[in-house]
Amino acid sequence: MSDAATTSRRLPHDRRRGLMLVLSSPSGAGKTTLSRRLLASDDDIALSVSVTTRAKRPGEVDGVDYHFIDKPAFQRMVDDDALLEHATVFENSYGTPRAAVEATLASGRDVLFDIDWQGTQQLADRARDDLVTVFILPPSIVELERRLTTRAQDSAEVVARRMAKAADEMSHYAEYDYVLVNDDVDRSLANLEAILRAERLRRKRQLGLSGFVNGMREDAGR
Ligand SMILES: Nc1nc2c(ncn2[C@@H]2O[C@H](COP(=O)(O)OP(=O)(O)O)[C@@H](O)[C@H]2O)c(=O)[nH]1
Numbered sequence: 149m150s151d152a153a154t155t156s157r158r159l160p161h162d163r164r165r166g167l168m169l170v171l172s173s174p175s176g177a178g179k180t181t182l183s184r185r186l187l188a189s190d191d192d193i194a195l196s197v198s199v200t201t202r203a204k205r206p207g208e209v210d211g212v213d214y215h216f217i218d219k220p221a222f223q224r225m226v227d228d229d230a231l232l233e234h235a236t237v238f239e240n241s242y243g244t245p246r247a248a249v250e251a252t253l254a255s256g257r258d259v260l261f262d263i264d265w266q267g268t269q270q271l272a273d274r275a276r277d278d279l280v281t282v283f284i285l286p287p288s289i290v291e292l293e294r295r296l297t298t299r300a301q302d303s304a305e306v307v308a309r310r311m312a313k314a315a316d317e318m319s320h321y322a323e324y325d326y327v328l329v330n331d332d333v334d335r336s337l338a339n340l341e342a343i344l345r346a347e348r349l350r351r352k353r354q355l356g357l358s359g360f361v362n363g364m365r366e367d368a369g370r
């Protein structure tokens with residue numbers, strides 16, 4: 149077998165069908181922290197930046213954390229079918245702009261979603277095969293409240309409302325493919341990276357496999 153035959157052929161994992169990685173959790177369990185760490189360490193995945201009608205928190209950047217828009221603009225996007233999914237969470241509207249997701253997948257990269265269980269169900273109805281879903285649990289309710297309080301970005305009243313919704317959010321963990329208990333953030337990140345690595349290697353996501361194997365069979369028969 150010539151060297152040219154082995155080196156000219158592209159390895160199957162060079163051509164991959166992009167996947168959609170969803171992170172959900174009760175507010176304060178650590179989705180944003182884990183998302184930012186994953187995005188910083190992996191160039192092959194990009195965040196789906198949601199639109200929301202909620203107010204910007206200190207430190208949040210428009211266009212990076214969210215696209216902050218008003219209610220009429222949100223309704224226009226719904227009417228124009230410009231959102232892949234949308235939901236009301238804590239009395240605010242949140243949605244996933246369709247165009248950016250489609251452009252990222254078309255460029256061969258994966259997309260990371262920080263969305264709630266309602267949005268996850270809607271994506272599952274549309275694209276189950278491309279979806280990998282991860283639910284993040286806090287190590288305890290006491291720790292969840294501590295994290296929400298020490299994040300110091302919401303008023304005591306908002307924290308209380310988010311704590312009141314936590315049990316309801318957590319009741320959806322069984323609808324997800326994977327569950328991570330986010331005790332140690334480094335360990336959670338390593339587990340998330342392991343999930344992503346394994347999911348990228350799924351046979352159905354490696355587009356060039358049959359050509360690759362047939363080529364090797366021809367080489368072996370020479
Ligand atoms: N369905 C849906 N949920 C979203 C979207 N963007 C954010 N969320 C969820 O809305 C909830 C509130 O988000 P946020 O106000 O940023 O608070 P956080 O959970 O404390 O970071 C979280 O459960 C998010 O995952 C979206 O585009 N669609």
Ligand SMILES: Nc1ncnc2c1ncn2[C@@H]1O[C@H](COP(=O)(O)OP(=O)(O)O)[C@@H](O)[C@H]1O
Binds near residue numbers: 173174175179298
């Ligand atoms: N594993 C962890 N251990 C301790 N604190 C954490 C951990 N993960 C996140 N935090 C902290 O908890 C707070 C809430 O995390 P965040 O990522 O904003 O949660 P979410 O996006 O799910 O609402 C932040 O102050 C963050 O620094």
